[in-house]
Amino acid sequence: MSIFPDYFAPLHLSLVGKALGKGLLELGVHDLRQWTHDRHNTVDDTPYGGGAGMVMKPEPWGECFDALLDGLEEPPVLVVPTPSGIPFSQPIAYELSEKSHLLFACGRYEGIDRRVMEHAATRMEVRELSLGDYVLNGGEVATLAMVEAVVRLIPGVIGNPESLTEESHSDGQDQLLEYPVYTKPPSWRGLDVPEVLFSGHHARIAEWRREQAVELTRLRRPDLLPE
Ligand SMILES: NC(=S)c1ccno1
Numbered sequence: 001m002s003i004f005p006d007y008f009a010p011l012h013l014s015l016v017g018k019a020l021g022k023g024l025l026e027l028g029v030h031d032l033r034q035w036t037h038d039r040h041n042t043v044d045d046t047p048y049g050g051g052a053g054m055v056m057k058p059e060p061w062g063e064c065f066d067a068l069l070d071g072l073e074e075p076p077v078l079v080v081p082t083p084s085g086i087p088f089s090q091p092i093a094y095e096l097s098e099k100s101h102l103l104f105a106c107g108r109y110e111g112i113d114r115r116v117m118e119h120a121a122t123r124m125e126v127r128e129l130s131l132g133d134y135v136l137n138g139g140e141v142a143t144l145a146m147v148e149a150v151v152r153l154i155p156g157v158i159g160n161p162e163s164l165t166e167e168s169h170s171d172g173q174d175q176l177l178e179y180p181v182y183t184k185p186p187s188w189r190g191l192d193v194p195e196v197l198f199s200g201h202h203a204r205i206a207e208w209r210r211e212q213a214v215e216l217t218r219l220r221r222p223d224l225l226p227e
Helices: 005-012 014-021 058-069 090-097 114-120 140-151 202-220
Strands: 077-087 102-104 125-130
Touching: 005 014, 005 140, 014 140, 058 114, 077 090, 077 114, 077 140, 090 125, 090 140, 102 140, 114 125, 125 140
Parallel strands: 077 102, 077 125
Antiparallel strands: none
């Protein structure tokens, strides 16, 4: 749900697009203005208590929920991308990938009237999630990122599911950052591929990759290292 539905055209590309084509998931993009009734399709108003900017009115959201939940066998999960949310993470992506229906509420302006999330919580699970400690102009870009992170975990979307086990933040990597990867040529602009990767000695290669992952994590994300 967004006032800029065209933001989601990229979801018809690449892996998500292929998954849609294979029927592994369905995608609906809903223009919130469809649930306004004035000639200007107004979705915002001035904030109570004063302050800069505008706040998204609750009425269009409520009517949008009514329409989208109508006829659903079970309630969806409402995901609200917001800088004030719980940090989005790979474990949360896995959790969401197992849900049957996700709704993404893309806020704009100074945000969505708080009563929208309070009302939504009476009829579905609500997850206010943040991509990081920075502010975007709206929830659309964050939704694109979250949808990609979630959809790629749906069985059948990624050709080789093994590749999911060795990437950063995966269980197969103990949530460490991913080790460096190389391909041909063996030497490029004076830079050589580490010899161990030519050894054919799988145990040594695995050990080297683990060491690299631990070192990279220690340098960049010591918070991810096991206690
Ligand atoms: N950091 C996130 S998710 C966000 C949403 C809107 N602005 O920032």
